[in-house]
Structures are given as structure tokens and as C-alpha cells.
Amino acid sequence: MATATATKKKVRINGCVASAQAAKYADVDVIAAYPIRPYTATMMALAQMVANGELDAEYIVADSEHSQLSIAHGASSSGARVFTGSSGVGVQFAYELYSPISGSRMPVQMMIADRTLDPPGDFGSEHTDALSTRDMGWLMGWACDAQEAFDNHLIAYRIGEDRRVLLPQMVCQDGFFVSHITSDVELPDAGQVKEFLPPYKHPYPLDPRHPVSHGPQIMPEQGPPLQLERARAMEESMAVIEEVHDEFAKIFGRRYDPWVEEFMTDDAEVVFFMQGGHAVTARFAIQHMRERGLKVGLARLRTIRPYPTERVKDVLSKFKVVGVIETNMGLGSPSSGGVLYADACAALYESEKRPLVMSFMAGMGGEAIVLKEFYWMAEKMMAAQKRGKIEKRTHWVGFEE
């Protein structure tokens, strides 16, 4: 590659600051902020960058998350690259806007640092905030560390702004486990970013020289074609997602599987299936178990919308037992636990070789999932393997023998 590596640098920052750095590298035009922990630290960092003159952007302190997303919608509709974000109940306060933004095909980007919903006013990380919006037409996936968070922001802008896609993106990271833990992050050379991420150009912005109307009222029969188009954009984004990850690897030298990252799965019989920051502790736990001869592995979902159905089917069909670690609430869901289980089972339905699938409510309330809990879950999975049958669909880890 022609890009100079001279100005690349390693810094030690947390996930929130990594996201702010990514927005700066993406040269965003409009930022819409509203405080809520833990994502606030991203907006604090951006405010300082703007104050220092490091980033030329309109920094708007909105009056609510609903306004944040509406500001983002208006700015994106006008042709500006937009960055916003939230956590927990803030994500839900803005709920009305998710469908209008994807429906008008505006590639707004939103950073999420997860937080439990109320009650009980807990600061810890649960993925329910962002997951509750997962069917609204936003591209969505979780990072497991600060470097990946940084990279995901750039990757998501490139995918979302592609004319074949034009969809908004939720770039998620666990609150605290990723958002507030510092680690080494490589910040690229500005030239690399320029090569990877072309300027944002929407085909039909609100521009007085080319008048267009966005979002007129319709008759019932005019609705389905628009819904179908949005559904197709989501489906067809899959090829672009793969292409962009390849391109990213070429320019930045870090290769991510866009869909499912496998860890120690070669001869694994039971695997954890999960997303987000707990995967880091899971990797450590799996190594620990491997040293003791257990055939355990990890499959980490990196993109949940669009859902990589084929890929999940192929990956999970290789194993005997799959243990879905939820870290989210799906009250009254098919597993009476979280929401990841049902998607995984749907992907496996057409498999010739369906593994046993069970679901674990772990990491709830923002608790760390500790080594002995990984052992406890692995034992449940191995017992099911031996029995050829699961004991029950959902286990609340820490609440059972």
C-alpha cells in the first residue's frame, strides 16, 4: 500500500475515547450529544477535540435523545456526516426515530455503550438497550475491545454510506468492560483513512439546487414496495460488508471476520456463542479449560444485523452443544431468557446436523462473568452432550446449583 505508516501511533485509551477518535478520523460534520453514562465519555472527548480545534464539526448539545436522533436525521438528510450515541434508557428515549432514519435511508452513525435499562437504575452493561432496536433497519454489531471499537466505526461508515446500502449503523460496545477499560489502540495515519473512507455523498440530499421531497405520505399499497426496498438494502449489504472488511484488512492490516469470529473451535464439542466484551474473558476461560483437556470453544457474533444466518448455521452445526450467553433481557421470549437464542435456533433449523442449544443468562446487571461461571456453564453443556438432551432451555447463572 502506498500509505505512509510514519504517523501511525499506539495510544492507551478506553473504548469511549477510541470511538471519539474514530469520529475525528472520519471528519464528521455534525455531532449530537446528550449525557448518559457510560457513553458520555465519548461526547466529552469530542467536545474537547472541537474546543481544541482538532476537529471542525458542529457540536450540538441536544435537549434529549429524541432530539439527538432527529438532529442526526436532519443533518444526514442535508448531506452531512453525522455522529451521535447513547446508552441504556437514552437509546430507548429516541426509539421513534430509528425507523424513520433507516426508512429514509440516511447513514447516521450511533455509538452505543451498553447500559441496563431501568429498573433498577443500574449502570452495568446489558445489551438490551441496543438490541431492543434490532429490527428497525440499522446495521448493528458489537466490538469486544477498544481497538475493535475504533475500527468498527470506520468500517460502519464505509458500509452504511455505500450507495448500495445507505443504512444507519449502531456501533456497539459493552459499557465499562470496553467503554471504560484502557488498552492499546493503534491510531492510523490520516492518509489510510482517506484511502478507506471516501467523503459522504448522499444521492438525494436536501439541496435547494435539486429540490426533492423526503418522506411524503403514501397510500397503503405504496408502502410495501418501500418496505421491500429497505429489506433488500439490508440483505444486499451483506456482500458490501464482506468487501469492506477485506478492504479494511488491506489498508490497515487488521483482519476481522465480519460475521462470526471463532476461537479454539477446531476440535471443540461444546462452544459458547456470544457477542461483545465478555468474549475477552471467555477466551481466557477457554484457554484455562483447554489446559485441563476440555473441548470447549468460542464463536463470537460480530454482526447481528444483518443476521448472518448461513454463516451461523455453518459454524454452529460443527458442534455438539451450543451455549448462548445472552447478557440481555427478552422477557417472555421463546427461551424465556434473552433474545439471541431464538435467532441462533432459527439459523440452525435447516441444518442437517443440529447441535443442542441452550441459553445462559450471564453478565446480567453488568456483572463480570467469572472463571468459575464459565466452568459451570461448560459443565451444563457437557452434561447435555452426555445425556443427548438439554436439561432446560435457559439457565440463570449464579441462581442455580
Add this chain to the structure above:
Amino acid sequence: MATIEVQRQVLPILGNPNQGARFYNPDLPSSEPFVPGHRTCAGCGPSIQYRMTSKAAGDNTILVGPTGCMYVANSSYLCTPYNVPWAHTQIGSAGSFTAGVAAAYEAMIRKGKWKGAYPNIICEAGDGSASDIGLASISGALYRNHDCLIICYDNEQYANTGIQASSRTPYGGMTTFSPPGPEVPEGKKLYPKDLARMMAAGHPHCYVATASVGYPIDLMNKVRKGLNHKGASYLMVYTPCQKGFVYETPRSIDLGRLVVECGLYPMWEWNPEKREFDYSFRPQSMRPVAEYLKLQGRFGHLHAQHIANLQQFANEQWQMMGIELPEALIKAADVKNQTNMAAAAEAEQVALTV
């Protein structure tokens, strides 16, 4: 950082602003950013306002339309009457979406991503949007002083959902959420939220004014003053809705004058430089409120007491503007000098006979 200076438009102010309904003026541009053919009701006050407002702004304009009649009835079935860029936004997003458009143009022009004079950015919010569900979003946009004009086309109700009471519905106004009945003879019991004064008091750096479709040139001048003001402006425009007010459709402009002449829609401007109200606007005459009320079915149920209450309310508005009250209006606020509306009297007669 090297930045490009943002060029702003300056629109000329028209002569003879207080000339009443006739709004022929050779200085008006011939362009029509809001064209006919839309599906609003005959005589629709909000759409008459829309045409005047967008004409005053011209073609380098972007319009934002929160949910309401001016979205639904204008842009029906993928056909739109807007000759300039227009976007629908959510009913609670009036100020916020508009702020996003304004911020985008500030940044894009400054960073060399868009070339040209900063466009007129106008939001057309209904009173339900502006006084209730989108109030915070508009206050946010005014407070942050984005260069934009937020217009509340005030038809004093949620029209598009089938006529429900909003915070702007007048005392005594019948809507489907404030129907009169034996227990609540006046219908709407609460007086309207003084939204325009709230906006002026809370955001004194903004140009704020009230206007009415009854005074087209005055309205267009206020639009231009709002657009010329660098920063945020707020305009509250009386726009009768025949479906909710229940009147003869050719009388929209008459009502727009009568409401001012009766003191129920005080006309003023807030001057952000001097930080004071300008009450110099004078209607041709001052009239009792009954003259305005009796033209509308929504007030047909009012009793003498309710009319007197409304006269009292109007008198307070005149006094707030420092205008001396003629004897006749003081008397009209006394219930002894009022009679029930014809429909109310009739209903009473019917009630007595059964």
C-alpha cells in the same frame, strides 16, 4: 483550521404591510415554492399561510414538515406541492430536525463541502407539534440559536387526527376531546398556552412575532425579518381550519382579521436587539369577541357567561399591549350584556321540552 465564511441572504422588506386581505404587491417574487394541487380542504388557513410564507422566502429555501395536516394533506400519495427541498419529520422533532439541517449547512459551507449562500431553513410546525409534543425540541433549537425560522401554523387544535384539543385550543372551543355536555357546558375549560410569549421570554436573543393570514404582507415581512435575523426566529401564525372551526370556507381571511380585531390574537414583535416588545400594530377597528365567535360552529354551544369570559380574556390581551379599552368592550365582559349562542339557546329550549 482554514474555514470558509458563510454567506447569508438578505431579503427586502415590503411596503404597506397593514393593508388587509389584498396582498397583491408588485415587489413579490413570481416564484411559487408551494404549488397548487395538494389535498388540503377548501379554504385551509394553514395552506394559505404556507403559500405566503414560502413565497416570501424564495427558492433558496429548505422546508421541514413535522407530522400534521401540512404534511399529510400536502404530500399525500407520494405527490408533493413543494418546489423546494422538503422533508417530513416526526411530530416531536420540529426544532431538532430543523437544527440538524441548519448545523449541516453551517458545517458543509464552512468546510467547503457545499458552495453557495446559506439557505433559508424553515420549519412549518402545527400547534400540537409546537405547543405540546415538540415544544422542547423547538425550545432547544431557539436556545442554541441555529440560523433558522420556526413557524407554528396555529389552527388551535390537532386537526389532522380529527380535531382534538391542543394547548392552543381556546377556552370554549369544541373539539372531539373537549366536547360540551351538561357537566362541562363550555367544552374546553382551559385557556390557551401563551406559546409565543413563552418563546420570546425564554429565548430573548431570538426574533419572535405573531401574525395572521388576515394580514398577508405583514406576515410575509415577518417571515423575511425572521429569516434575515442571524440566528433562530419563531413565528406564530393564526391559520383558521374550516373543518375544526366550522365556518363558511370563503371566510378564512375574514376570520384572520376578525380574530385580531377582537383582541383574541394579539399581534406583536419581539425585538431581540432592543429586548422589548413592539406593540405598534393596530387593526382597523376593535370589536367584541362575539362577532368572531358567532361565525364558527365550534363556539355554537357557548352560554352568555362563557362569551363574557372570553371577552374578559380579550380585554386582558389588549391591556397587556397597553391599548386602552373602549367602553363597549368593558361592558361586553359583563354577563348581563351577553346572550347565549343561538345553538345553545336552542339546545336549552329542547332540554326544557323533554
